[in-house]
Amino acid sequence: MSVATPAVLENEADAAASVSAVAPKGILRTIVTSKRGASALVYLVLIFLACELAGVLTSGGPNVQNLLAVNQGPSIHHLLGTDELGRDLLTRILYGGRSSLVGIAEALGALLIISIPLGVIAGYVGGLTDRIITRGADLVMSIPVIIILLAVLAIFGHSMTTAMIAFGVLGSAGVTRVVRSAALAARSEAFIDAAKVIGVRRTDIIFRHVLPQCRGVIVVQAALFAAIALGVQTGLTFLSLGPAPPAPTWGGMVADAVSQFYVAPWQLVPSGVVIALTVIAFGVLGDVVRDAIADSHSAGVAGGRHRVRRRPDSPRAGAAPEGALLAATGLSVAVGADSAQTFLIKEVSLHVGFGEALGIVGESGSGKSITMKAIAGLLPAGVAVTEGAVWFEGTELTTGGADAYRSVRGRGVSIVTQEPMRALDPSYRVGRLLADLVRSLDGCTRAQARECAIELLGRVQILDPEDVAQRYPHEISGGMAQRVAIAMALAGKPRLLIADEPTTALDVTVQAEILDLLRRLQQDTGMALILVSHDLGVVSEICDRVCVMYAGEVVEVAQASELFDQPMHPYTRALMSANPGSWQGGQLSTIPGMVPSPQDWPVGCHFAPRCGYATDACVREPIILRQVTATDQARCVRAEVLSAELSRTPTEVRQ
Incomplete structure (x- = not known):
């Protein structure tokens, strides 16, 4: 079993914290970029603003009567018509929405204040604490909600605030169990163990690492509960268990419309449509976040969507080499939006022929695995092909999307x-x-x-x-x-x-x-x-040919026999010298420094800061992968000279 060093564990913990820090932005971006999510969010924002600005948007109060305009339909003076007392329906809907939205906020506040801490603590701490919280939640879930709400309304004089807070408290039991399950799953992740090993405090682990992992289910449950809370509040006011008339409420307006249905059926439409759309909007938000979580979990498995996000001006790479079974030509993969795009691999070109064995080597962080995922169409969420193409048996896959990759997976390509x-x-x-x-x-x-x-x-x-x-x-x-x-x-x-x-x-x-x-x-x-x-x-x-990668680039491609006998790139020779299999006593050679992160790649040769052969020409501008011999390629300005020199002398890498 491998043992992680403190430095590695610290990096894992910091990476987890970084992901946690940007997580809320990811959920909001998911909602905004989805047509359904954006529509639901826009509607909810508009209805909230309209209700809050009711006094500005309407000319009279919600209880202003006009007995000369009773039970009228929509008109220029009353956009949604009037009720049996001549009161403007639009005005009453906007003023009534205030109490409805406040009631939802009260129920949600009580729900989240109780369920989030209890759920996270139960899932992370476990043991007796988990059993006590879980059994308490089971007990609360066994209580008939409607009976408790009726009792609260009777005791507190039809106080809708008290009733909605009570509803949030009763509903928190189910959400507590859901959050507990998410925290329980997060507790078993490797980065949590890493945080424990390096001495991170339990409270920091809970707030920085475990709680952000539960954000998705919390958002989903909150959205769905908001829809339920609106339905419950509307039902209670419909039964005249809320604020006494003539106070405007959505449920009360529905009750008034029902009593006048045979005289003025239109009255049921405005209040009914607003209630239905608001409930649907909350439900859609929950569905969008849930689907986004499901997509992120399924990213990287067969059947996942292959993401191609080419810039309009990005070049399409040429056709695959003749006789190639699979080829990647000029393949670039990036993470992030165009304005803040970071490349993970850049202009990678490689191919493998029928029955051929191709080896890909390089240090961790060189881009080997992300190249394979791009080739197989298994890029995770947020990562996309931006340039180049992937060819399989002469068919270009990247522009064909999921269907193109699905047609070759299994029978054509397996991983x-x-x-x-x-x-x-x-x-x-x-x-x-x-x-x-x-x-x-x-x-x-x-x-x-x-x-x-x-x-x-x-x-x-x-x-x-x-x-x-x-x-x-x-x-x-x-x-x-x-x-x-x-x-x-x-x-x-x-x-x-x-x-x-x-x-x-x-x-x-x-x-x-x-x-x-x-x-x-x-x-x-x-x-x-x-x-x-x-x-x-x-x-x-095993391999007939070898492709050497470093910091997102292919630095050398050669026949296996020629590469190991006469490498053309200093990095290849450094890898060979640092290989434990080549040790013959004394001190084993090492490569100083580390593979740079994608955002820290040098302008010129990516290996130049670690190379003992670097010159000014290596750092001025990007180095291209060029054909050095009939079969071999190298990304080095001194490839011809160094191939002969490196075959005779030991590697001179900075110590």
């Missing part, structure tokens, strides 16, 4: 990640997972899918596939889980398998077995392979 458990649903047995996948790809019968699942498990060298097929994912080891994940990737007989650091979470012995398995599968099936790895020795044995 194995470094976390096999993420590919295995814990509620299904291994055999069922594989069989369902086979049926979805081939449309065969259950019996045939079952046989194929057993065959796939045997194919990845699981000794007793029948037994493993009956187990749940938590009942198998990490190495066996990775084998199952590989079997799932092979279910569609793909022509290309992307293995993104498939052995990172495994011990050394199992790593060797998995890599040997991948090599044999690639040779036996003839499928192409893209292997992302930190192990240069494995890459040299």
Whole structure:
């Protein structure tokens, strides 16, 4: 098991805090950029402002009568008509909305003040505290709400404020349980453990890390409860249990309209439509936030949307190289809006031929995994392809959207990640997972899918596939889980398998077995392979060509034999010298410094600050990836000179 250093843990905690800090802006942006969310928000803002400015927007009070204009329909003098006493309906709706909106705020305030702290504390602290809070919530949920509200109104003289606060208190029990579930899930995240290890105080963990993770469900529950609160308040005032007439209330106006329905049916429309639209608006807001949370959770899994956000002036990359099975040409991926866009990879070009094995190497933070996700169409929310193209068997995928990627996933391209458990649903047995996948790809019968699942498990060298097929994912080891994940990737007989650091979470012995398995599968099936790895020795044995990445760029592409014998880029040679497999005694070489963050990339060569061969030409302007030999490319102004020099002398990297 790997042990995280304090520096790494601190970075994880700080990253979590950064995400938490921008989270509210993310929810608001989600609402505003959605047509449904924006419409609902605009309506609620307008109705709130109109009610607050009722005295300015109307010429008379809500109880001004005109017995000469009784039960009239809409007119120039009364835009929504009048009631049985000649009172203007628009004026009464605006003044009545004040009490309705205040009642919603009172109920929401009581709900959130109780449910948020209790839910977060119960979920994070657990133990006896959790049991006490949970049992208390269960007890409150068993109380009949309507009876309590009727009793409160009777005792406090039809005080709607008291009734709505009581309703918020009673409703807080259910929301407390929902918030508790979200806090319980957040407590198990790795960054929470990291914060504990580095000594962050419990209160800081709760407020900075756990509470922001619950923001989504809190917003959803608040929006839905607001709609319910409006319905309850309207029902109570409809039954004359609220403010006494002639005080304007939406429910009271509905009651008045019902009594005059056969004489003036129009009276029911204004108040009824306003109430219905307000309830719908609150419900839509909750749905938009809920859908946004679901999209963020599903980002990065098969079937997710591939995001392409090219600038109007961005160039389309040329066609894929001839004979390439898959190719990325001039591919750039960025996060953030155009005004504050940060590139994660920039103008990455690589390709893999039919039956070829391509290795991708580089330090953590070089952009290897994000490149693979862009190629497979699995970019997370907020990250998008801004330039370039991805080609598979001559078909351009990036402009085709989700349908284009869906047509090649499984049978054309499959991927194995470094976390096999993420590919295995814990509620299904291994055999069922594989069989369902086979049926979805081939449309065969259950019996045939079952046989194929057993065959796939045997194919990845699981000794007793029948037994493993009956187990749940938590009942198998990490190495066996990775084998199952590989079997799932092979279910569609793909022509290309992307293995993104498939052995990172495994011990050394199992790593060797998995890599040997991948090599044999690639040779036996003839499928192409893209292997992302930190192990240069494995890459040299398995791969035909090697692509070296650094800080979001491809710095060298060469045949494996030529790259390891005569590297053309100083970074490649530095990686080889720092590889533990090349250690022959003495002090192992290291590369000083760290891979720069995307926002800190230098203007010229990204490796220049760490390179002992850098000159002024390396830092003046961006360096292009150019063809140095017939088969090899390098992003270095001195590639020809250094390839000969580096093949004879040890690496001269700044210490």
